[in-house]
Structures are given as structure tokens and as C-alpha cells.
Amino acid sequence: MVHTGEHFDQNMSDVFFWELGISEPDYHLGIGGGTHGQNTGRMLEAIEQVLLHEELDWVLVYVYTDSTLAGTLAAVKPYIPVAHVEAGLRSLNRRIPEEINRVLTDHASDLLFAPTATAVKNLLREDIPAHRIRLVGDVMYDAALYYGEKAERGSRILERLGLSLKGCILAMVHRAENIDDPERSRGHCGFLAPPPHAESDRALRPRGACCPLNPDRARGVS
Secondary structure, X not given: OEEOOOOOXXXXXXXXXXXXXXXXXXXXXXXXXXXXXXXXXXXXXXXXHHHHHOOOOOEEEEOOOHHHHHHHHHHHOOOOOEEEEOOOOOOOOOOOHHHHHHHHHHHHOOEEEEOOHHHHHHHHHOOOOHHHEEXXXXXXXXXXXXXXXXXXXXXXXXXXXXXXXXXXXXXXXXXXXXXXXXXXXXXXXXXXXXXXXXXXXXXXXXXXXXXXXXXXXXXXXX
């Protein structure tokens, strides 16, 4: 297991190892905080050294971060096969850096683990051979269900914050495209905080419209 350090803040890194019970990484590269180009270049160089030291049959990369692309490029150069988990997800917006990472990783990988039927269609539409694609289900959805049950049994966050389960909404709008545009941010707040007596309207909204737990997310992007 290689932790590049791309997510270097404790609340975006260490907390997941603690709360999800993940073992310590074999390698922690400590790379993070730079631009996309700086991080990807430094990670590519460092991961290459790890791969040259280890005797590996496959390299497994996840999702769409700069680490994903760097790990893929570091592996394919010395002809180590790459498997990509959550392959085929597309926002169809090339201005988002993660979209570039998704596309390049998928086209360089040898085995593509797609979470949804939509993701499979995206890959086939890009002329990726069907024999390289496996529809395996959404591991993020599985993780949310598994750790959600654990959180219900052991978490005290609602008590600490003085909230009730029926009186709050948890939303993840951390993408730069969501929070850097004031007008878009106000739109999200308006959607999440409907006016009084709008409870009946909420039932009319498409299930999963703003929730990453929808099993076949809109083109697989939350």
C-alpha cells in the first residue's frame, strides 16, 4: 500500500485510517500541497522507485486523483499491469482536473473495474475493448452502507452537535466547482434548505439527486 500524501490534511488523510480500521501504508511518500503538475510529477518519480524495489504482479489504483494517474503512469512504463477501481466514471467536463485523470487512467489500464452499467457504457463508447471491462458494483456505495451501520452503533456526533437525525442534512459540496462560485454555492444552500412547509415537495425530488449513495449515480459522479 502506497500513500502518496496528496491528501495531507489530517481530516482528509489520517482520520480515514483510524476510523475505517485500515492498516498503516507500507510507503508514505509525503507529497502534497503543490499544483496538479508538481504533485503528479513528484509522485510519478517516487512511485516509480517503489515499483522498481518491489516485485509486483499488478498495480491497483483507485478513483481519479493525481495519485491515480501517477501510479498508472509509473506502472505502465515498466510493463506492470494496472487495474483501475471505479473506472468509467465521467462528468463530461474537461475543465475539471479529475476528469482528465479518469480518462487517461482508463485508457492506460489493463483491467477496468466499473461500478455501474453507465460506467461500462462510457468505456465502450470510448472504444475500450469489452474484455478489459468488469462490472463489479460500486465500492463507495458498499463502504457507505458498511460503515454507516457501524456509525449508527458507535458514533456520538449528533449528541455532540446537539442535532437530531430528522432535523439535519449532511451534504458534501467540497469540489472547487461547487464552492469557488458564490452563485453556485447559494444555489446549493437553497436546494438543501427548502422553505417552511416544503416537506411534501421533497418527496417529488429524484432520489439521489444530491446524494453520492445513489447506486447508479448520474454518470457515476457525485
